[in-house]
Amino acid sequence: MDARGPSSDSSPWMPFESRRRARDEKRDAVLRTAVHLFLEQGYHRATLNEVAERLNITKPALYNYFRGKEDILFECWALGQERVDDFIAGIDAAGGTGLNKLRKLIRAYAEVMTTDYGASLVRFDPRDLTEKNSRVVRAAKRSIDRTFRKYIADGIADGSIGPCDPKMTAFVIAGSLNWIGHWFQRDGAMSAEAIAGEFTERLTEGLAVKSTRRVASTPAKRKKSSGGTR
Amino acid sequence: MDARGPSSDSSPWMPFESRRRARDEKRDAVLRTAVHLFLEQGYHRATLNEVAERLNITKPALYNYFRGKEDILFECWALGQERVDDFIAGIDAAGGTGLNKLRKLIRAYAEVMTTDYGASLVRFDPRDLTEKNSRVVRAAKRSIDRTFRKYIADGIADGSIGPCDPKMTAFVIAGSLNWIGHWFQRDGAMSAEAIAGEFTERLTEGLAVKSTRRVASTPAKRKKSSGGTR
Amino acid sequence: MDARGPSSDSSPWMPFESRRRARDEKRDAVLRTAVHLFLEQGYHRATLNEVAERLNITKPALYNYFRGKEDILFECWALGQERVDDFIAGIDAAGGTGLNKLRKLIRAYAEVMTTDYGASLVRFDPRDLTEKNSRVVRAAKRSIDRTFRKYIADGIADGSIGPCDPKMTAFVIAGSLNWIGHWFQRDGAMSAEAIAGEFTERLTEGLAVKSTRRVASTPAKRKKSSGGTR
Amino acid sequence: MDARGPSSDSSPWMPFESRRRARDEKRDAVLRTAVHLFLEQGYHRATLNEVAERLNITKPALYNYFRGKEDILFECWALGQERVDDFIAGIDAAGGTGLNKLRKLIRAYAEVMTTDYGASLVRFDPRDLTEKNSRVVRAAKRSIDRTFRKYIADGIADGSIGPCDPKMTAFVIAGSLNWIGHWFQRDGAMSAEAIAGEFTERLTEGLAVKSTRRVASTPAKRKKSSGGTR
């Protein structure tokens, strides 16, 4: 009825296939709508009724695609996590100096933070998940954290990054990036790419050992500053 | 122990005063319990019933001190904001170079973020407030942001900070600090002061103009800093 | 019994229609139960729980049909008002002398007052409604008052009613009728029709211009009137 | 402290007396405030807190004068009832024709209806009272009804009132009068006396045997009242 194109009548599988595809498309639509609403209003204030309304279906229909509200929330998070996993895999595969990998990570992570699913990673509260899902989320968060620290440690080891405490540095960098998920507006003045670029620069300029940089930012400077502050 | 001084037995004011004090103390206790619970479980999952239970009173008793749940939430936020306003006023009064002020701001802000009321500033959702209160909160957030940008701009103007985009730099720094409110655990490995020191270093080391920097800061210092800071 | 006509078994509309009908019937049932309970116990003492119980459903089920308790109250009132509007329209359409119209109005109004929805008009308190609905109610009350006064004024003008102050006369008549809503019991000694007849006589016998009246309203007539009117 | 006047120091009884008087005055003040508020907002919406506030005392202080909210409500009603009982006793004592007594009753009752305590008789709901008090109220209502009917029957018997059904006639008259309690506003266009006069005329002009009436109710009288009204 709706097509000839990809699904010819001859195959008995095609309708099945197309039906499955249709189903997946609807599932995705639910997720897109849900994540948007959850971000817009907050998970608790957002109701499944409104999710359904925006999709022009009724609330119980959602239960064909998801087990419940929490399931939807978890899936939103999972989609964001998937993207992070993907580009981390890519960065790992590509190799390079620690600083190099860190810069790629920052850029990619910043860009993800400007998307709905990316913001899910930091705007949703794991305590709204079942214990089982919550554990998955916390494990993933720790994993991301480890990745940050590892790239930093790698950089220190390979000389591309000056000596510093990987743990704290990771906190500084990741916090800065995570916060993007809280303030970024798609219709704001800056593009996601521009932000990603800026953050990459800002967050690494103090770390790199380089001829240029060396002059500028040696660890030395730290002393004065802390002394004078208080 | 507490008496003799202002209130002898003969004074009719004593009971009244003590009542007042008791009242304020109770109000504070409610707030402390509430902010703790709100942070622990999230505002929506936390119920007034549990707040009351932890205080060994009943739910309606809370209404002697607050108009309702939202009122409590707003007060938590307000107490945090008060602290921020206070130290910003202090920094402004003390003066100094832009970099100097920025470093003080970072340290103080980081420390506040490790307290319950401080975390309130970034962990609670303004959309849970009435429109009126929400506006107050958003205005305060903008004001803090302006302060960050201003100190940076001041620093650029007075030469203590190298050229950079104050807006983005403020985002980077503030984001990093705000995130502390999300991960800091009082019983964690690092003290609030140590964290504040570290963040001050990390977040300004890329900003200071080079010549100055070189002399001042040796790597060694970092270790000391956490201890020697206070 | 109810079918064949518009809906044969083949029609896909039938189930939908029947669903719709079922829904309206249930809505009506809720209203009937609610108005009865509200009159029996008073709006404030009556709880939605008891409304639901009498309908053998649970409280939240009521929210499928109404927005809340106040909504139900308003609908009860509206149904009563509808009846009043209807018969006033009929009287206006039929025309006749002022006295004639007034008598019809009194009879119809009296009868409505003996019904649950009619009593709603005078037993419920507009202050229990939202401001918006309250205004609607007050406007309608004023409109009824104006109708009483107008018929009286018409009667004075066309000579069917002796000279009198329409405003006060309307107060006397309407008050008398409204009070029916407070004392009438369906299982009482007098039927609604009998009461309506009596009130029509009593409330107009002093108004008619004497010459006419003397002929018209012999005691005998009273008996006939209740029969002949309808 | 507050006086010398009525209570000289010499009598040990005086202070006691004056204290009792003060107490009674306060009790009365509570009642006046309460009845006003109850009429203004409705018994259920009105809170003891607001009653207390208007009296510049606190809620529990009310319990020194009354057993509770219901007690206050009952007392309000009782004060109104007292006035009705009083003037009925007066009318009975004075004697006269049935019509005469009825007219006096109507006038006095109408005037009472324009007072707060009078309106209490018809605006408050006996179902808000304890069963015991409720019975008292219902008995009193029946008694008033009987009085109306009796005067009418007396009038029929003594020839001052034409033949009619005393029961229905009483309903008509009493309803009309009771309704005054629902619409009268102290600051309205008409004075209580004017209303009482009008109602007396309107509600009896159809009852009096014609010969009598013609003499009794001259147009002049009617004219004055209605003219002055607007």
Next chain:
DNA sequence: AATGAATGAGCTTTCATTCAT
């Protein structure tokens, strides 16, 4: 006689979820 504080009881409302169709 009056107060601050606290309580118990109750009500409306919301919402995720289930079920028969």
Next chain:
DNA sequence: TATGAATGAAAGCTCATTCAT
């Protein structure tokens, strides 16, 4: 697959009333 209807659970809030002082 989708819907209308219904439910269970729970939460916030209000208020009359009590009690210790």
